[in-house]
Amino acid sequence: MARQRAGKRALRTIADPFTVAAPSGARIRDRLRVDGGDEEVLSLVGQHLGRHQRADLGERVAIGRVPVRDNRRAGRKKKLTAVSSSRWAGAMTRASEDQYQLSMRCLYDERAGLRRAIGQITRRLAVPCEQRTGRVRGYKDQGERFQKQRRLQALKVRLAVVEERIAQERPSVVVGGGRLVKMRHHLADARLTAEEWRTRWEAARLFLTADGESGAPHGNYTISVDPADGSVTIVLPEPLRHLANQPRGRYRLSCTVAFHHRRHEWLDRITVNQAVRYDITCDPVRDRWYLDASWSAPKIVLPSPEEVRAAGGRMLAVDLNADHLAAYVLDPHGNPVGEPITAPLELTGDTSRRDGRLRAAVTSLIQMAQAHGCAGIVIENLGFTDARNTGRETMGRGRRGKAFRRTVAGIPTAKFRERLRGMAYHQGLVVVAVDPAYTSRWGDAHWRGPLDDQSKTTVTRHHAAAVAIGRRAFGHRIRRRPGVTACDRRIAQRRATGQTVSVPRARGNASPPRTTGTPHTGGKTCRSRSDQLVLFPAPRTVRGAPGARHHTPGPERVDPANTGQQR
Structure with missing residues (x-):
């Protein structure tokens, strides 16, 4: 036994959960319909x-x-x-x-x-x-x-x-x-001509960026946008001042901008002359010009995971996968609530289409969190840096290994975290990141079976991993305490709030017999011996037969956690 334990693989140190910082700034875009x-x-x-x-x-x-x-x-x-x-x-x-x-x-x-x-x-x-x-x-x-x-x-x-x-x-x-x-x-492979490539190359090498300046008119003197009518004026460089159509070497565009998205935040800054940076870019593929406005946001200290746990709010735990998002709602004590949640995530097509689908998936997560009264969303702090560097050596070989590496490379970990951080912050939700070590393996071992028995829908290993992710954010152990999930509906509805705390209890034996009239003592949730999940429950009366009689059924299914057995 000692040799077997010595040969086991040592578990790596699991980092503490942390709150993802709020966005450091904002960036909005509007189209310039230039002539x-x-x-x-x-x-x-x-x-x-x-x-x-x-x-x-x-x-x-x-x-x-x-x-x-x-x-x-x-x-x-x-x-x-x-x-x-x-x-x-x-x-x-x-x-x-x-x-x-x-x-x-x-x-x-x-x-x-x-x-x-x-x-x-x-x-x-x-x-x-x-x-x-x-x-x-x-x-x-x-x-x-x-x-x-x-x-x-x-x-x-x-x-x-x-x-x-x-x-x-x-x-x-x-x-x-x-x-x-x-x-x-x-x-030829890019399906471009030399002229089309030259147009893209010249558009990518344009420089039309003007940093903001606090105290300047409307937050930027070089590229200025009037909030009254949306007109855009640009200060021309010294050799091109002969092209000016406004006084003091300025050129006014014939089009206007409105900035419909987050317009009130933009107006709050330019009306008091706070710094706003503007970038003018050209998209030669669509033959369009755009104006981007960006500014820095003040640093805000978000509540830590300990403070979120002390407040007693629910959390939506999310497991990111290549083609879908698996989520579960957890109460403050680490118990899964309700049914498993699955959000599709199809990342195919061009860049703009993939980004739009990712935004749609994040929006659905935020709506689910708000519908269930969650205080925040829990995700894994994924990076896949080592996997991308040594993937051929550690992530399988041959056709299956190549397919697995492509799946891992296709998971948008960084974009998902950035999109979720910004969108959740503006909806009043906190994003907590946890260490991804062993969440899928331990969640599948300890939560998939009991949740599948309890849920009306199919529970996958990804939903079980979401439960493990959420429990790690709350600071609880991933292993279930006996009785957290049970097949009996009355026990499942009356879970004790302290079941995530490890409390010593008898193992290997069923509870002692107790009649209905016996006073209820201790922290048990059942009132009679027939309510207990034991190997041989009390006999029940079969009605409708000539002469009521007692019938003793065979062994019923028991949650292994209640008997101390391992599944």
Whole structure:
């Protein structure tokens, strides 16, 4: 027995649940229905500013990773002011700094992922084929081992390139997107012509971003939107001032904007001249122009999971899957309430369609939480970082392994968390994230069977995982205490509120016989011996037969949790 316990796999440390932070800002969009003259002016301004911003980005990359006071931003801004304006120059230098810092973080993440993949392949190559050393399994045959050796060499080459870039502090940045650059060499596969690709490339490299400024008219002096009539005016760069149709080198577009979504928040800011950032973008596929307004939100401290639990509110626990969302409502004591909830999640089609379906699924979750009186929603803190880096080595091989890896890669963990965080916050709901370790396995082992017996609909292992997720958010153990779920309707309706607390009790024996007239003592929920879930219940009288008689039925089904037996 001691050897068997010593050989068991050690469980990893489970992190504490935490409340997902509120959104740090807001971003809204409206369409600009520009005419031919407006489109020509916007293209000229965007190309002029984009060319100088790319030059400034190259200069910033050449400086390298230095403290903020040594990035020479003042000198670069002064140089850009001569060809644009002071506010345009400030926006360009700020964008260059943000792009550089983001590129360096991406390099560090890529290096960490390559190191994990190289380490996993190296450990498996050290084990002979079709053998196992501890928990490390060797490859199936020599052919697969040879392919892994080639892949290891390729990963080491990539790692050397990343290490060199980090040492030089010069990341590789493609303004317009690396995917669009690669598409240029595969126009036939992308079903594009050279002219169509060139249009997309030029549209992606436009720079029409103006940072907000508190105290400026309507929160932004460079791109200003009048709340009275929705007119949009732009300050033209110095070389393009001859295109102005308004005083002081400004150009007024012929169209207007309204910002129907979250309009009241936008009006609250611009009417008191608080900073609002504006971005003008072009969509060459649809031949449309858009204006985005964004602003930062004040930091708000949301209640912690302990405070939510102390308030005594319900929570909606959600298990995210590739094609659906499985949810269950839990009361403050960790007991599942009602029937299991399933929300479809079909993520096929283009990006906008997938995003719309994800929003629809999140909206349905919020409506369910409000209908059941929940204080918040519980989700798993999923990332799949290790799975994406070492998926071929740890997530199966062959056709089934490839299908499983594609399923995992298709789960929108980051987008789901961000959409849910913002939409739930504006509906007054709290989002709690928990550690995803063992929720599916333990939920299936301890909750699927009892919930399936109790529910009118089919309970899947994903619904059981949702119960485990919710109990972890409340700080309870995932393992059920005996009697939390039962087949008897009266016992299921009269659960004790303290059943999530571990209380010692007798195991292996049924309750002692007790007649109906015996005074009720203790915390039992049944009033007679015939109400108890025991192996041989009290005899019941069969009516309608000639001469009433007692009938003793056979053994009834018993919840294993009540007898101390393991299912």
